[in-house]
Amino acid sequence: MRTGRRTKRWFWRWRSNPLRRRIDVLEAWLVLAVCALVAVGGTLAGAVAALAADRVFARQRAERTAVDAVLLTNTPAAASNSYRTRAEVRWTGYDGSVHTGTTLVGSGKNAGARVTIWTNAQGSLVTAPPSRETAAVEAGLLGTGAALAVTGLVVGAWGVTRWCLDRRRIGEWGSEWDLVGPQWGHKTS
Structure with missing residues (x-):
């Protein structure tokens, strides 16, 4: 049986917190931007690619x-x-x-x-030329591929950015520990 309060809170990086750092707020905004880019950018890229492919296939049917x-x-x-x-x-x-x-x-x-x-x-x-059905399937696959490519680029860029943020965060922790660590130690002899 679980007792106690839930410690995980949604949107904790935006809340006032004495442990919150500027880099945490930056990361929170970057996560929001990544989600928006994946949702909007991936959808837009997929739709544009599918429409462009469909136009090419329709032109081929008309010209041939x-x-x-x-x-x-x-x-x-x-x-x-x-x-x-x-x-x-x-x-x-x-x-x-x-x-x-x-x-x-x-x-x-x-x-x-x-x-x-x-x-x-x-x-x-x-x-x-491809039939209407074949062209629709190919346009859909090309649109899906474009959406996945944009999503992969955004997520890959986020991974690199997150790695850089983590390196910076670890560096900050190290410099803070250099200041606080000696105050916690005690001599045994």
């Missing part, structure tokens, strides 16, 4: 166009249908000109088969 092409070479068969291999394809551009290039296509296709490729506004081969 699916085009029908003809496979010029056979592709080797694979055990999995999801396996893709490089093959040469031919397609007709927007201006009616014929283009050839190398891109990734599904395995096990014969020359002359129709495949879908993606081109940009200049008619060059590009990768397929």
Whole structure:
């Protein structure tokens, strides 16, 4: 059974206390600043990164166009249908000109088969843009990564600052003990 009063007090560094030092008050304000930076800065960085990534993916979906092409070479068969291999394809551009290039296509296709490729506004081969669902997941992951990076930087900076404060505090304790310590000692002989 517990008896006695609770000795731990919230916000003790801000309360009037004869043992409170200026460095304790400074540390209390720094803890508050770190919490605010993690909450606000991490959230803001995550939101900005996610929105920027989402804009990039939306621009890719708008700029890239699916085009029908003809496979010029056979592709080797694979055990999995999801396996893709490089093959040469031919397609007709927007201006009616014929283009050839190398891109990734599904395995096990014969020359002359129709495949879908993606081109940009200049008619060059590009990768397929991410779907809305994939783009949303990637934007979320990038936003989370940015938020965690900001949080890691803030917490790391706080760790270095705390180390410096502790070194200073230990130095102050040492100099105070040099003044008080001899008064506590007594001679035995």
